[in-house]
Amino acid sequence: MVSRPPTFCPDCGTRLESFTFENRERKRCPACERIAWHNPVPCAGVAVVDRSGTESAVLCVERGVPPGVGEWTIPGGHMEIGEEPPEAAARELEEETGISVDPADLEVLSASTMPPREGKHVVTVHYVADLADAEGEPVAGSDATAARFWTPAAFDASGETFRPVHEQRFREAAALPE
Known part of the structure; x- marks a missing residue:
């Protein structure tokens, strides 16, 4: 979870890519496949x-x-x-x-x-x-x-x-x- 829109994976540092999950645009790490949740x-x-x-x-x-x-x-x-x-x-x-x-x-x-x-x-x-x-x-x-x-x-x-x-x-x- 991050407080500002993420650019890089907080776990491995790989640049994130956008994808749709649960009808929302999210950011995901292509290397470790983790979602970088952007929460309030x-x-x-x-x-x-x-x-x-x-x-x-x-x-x-x-x-x-x-x-x-x-x-x-x-x-x-x-x-x-x-x-x-x-x-x-x-x-x-x-x-x-x-x-x-x-x-x-x-x-x-x-x-x-x-x-x-x-x-x-x-x-x-x-x-x-x-x-x-x-x-x-x-x-x-x-x-x-x-x-x-x-x-x-x-x-x-x-x-x-x-x-x-x-x-x-x-x-x-x-x-x-x-």
Whole structure:
């Protein structure tokens, strides 16, 4: 399995050839006849919601590294080997914002795919947590330039932009009932 379209066999290094298998174009090694599966990368993120105001606010980060530098996202990232999705979401949240949550306190918000970027496909499990169940103060992590709570109205008035898919998750989290 590879995260970007393969060119060479990951086992023996032979240039791959295209063929049709299960009604899809695949890549296969002509030397060892193995299929080089091109699968999406699993990611996880968490929307922390502050319900203390008249309008719910959601913790977001402004990306400081590619892809999407300057765009806002729900904190999240790649899952590590041996990590459960809620653990990955909680770890990424703390790395990107300084806010910590117990993975057991996370509830599934949704799952979505990002548009492919340079052949890389990503599937993200999005979680939601209440700020009352979190600890810490928002601070931008190493791959972010800002971490802050946004209400939908404040974001709409700001002229800022979201990465694809993240705006929908932001609005869904903000609209959740208490």
